[in-house]
């Protein structure tokens with residue numbers, strides 16, 4: 562088992578270069594238990610995921626025990642406005658639960674409990690070796706996040722904040738803008754639904770790509786197939 566205390570941010574970043582798989586089930590869904598998340602993490606690591614992305618204190622702790630790869634942890638609070646690790650307190654809780662990388666909303670939308678920069682600083686000051694991933698919805702978010710010291714800049718929220726269209730597939734226009742302007746390691750995340758999408762994503766100079774729904778959300782995947790069948 563890898564011990565977080567032995568690992569530097571540089572080590573965590575190096576280990577997370579490649580395919581990250583997000584293993585999340587949503588409230589009320591049949592697969593929404595930490596045990597299932599942990600096993601899903603083991604299954605995707607067996608398939609080649611270099612890191613996993615997991616939501617909630619219990620799931621982060623379960624994933625940390627189940628796999629040795631870096632755990633990108635976040636805490637969702639509600640589902641409107643700023644809901645991905647929305648405060649400094651949520652960021653601390655995600656780190657304490659065992660995250661190697663804490664993913665935090667890095668939009669400039671109004672929130673309570675500290676800005677992205679506050680949360681980023683708290684993680685760096687209080688949890689040596691834990692990296693911060695900025696979940697961005699626009700180029701401005703990415704620029705702000707890099708300025709605030711984010712270790713990884715992600716396109717997670719593209720299409721979900723009103724600033725960018727919700728593209729069918731990854732938002733390549735934003736990805737190209739971010740690649741052009743950001744020097745921090747970039748994680749492309751959001752609506753990578755096919756292997757072909759992923760191929761196109763990897764033609765860009767990025768650090769990692771994170772796939773969720775298309776690998777780990779059977780209800781969505783089934784609905785894609787069911788639509789064709791009907």
Ligand SMILES: CC(=O)N[C@H](C=O)[C@@H](O)[C@H](O)[C@H](O)COP(=O)(O)O
Nearest residue numbers: 583717721751752753772773774775
């Ligand atoms: C916008 C938002 O809340 N994204 C969440 C972030 O953790 C997850 O619900 C997504 O599944 C994840 O970003 C991976 O993206 P996709 O499932 O599209 O491959």
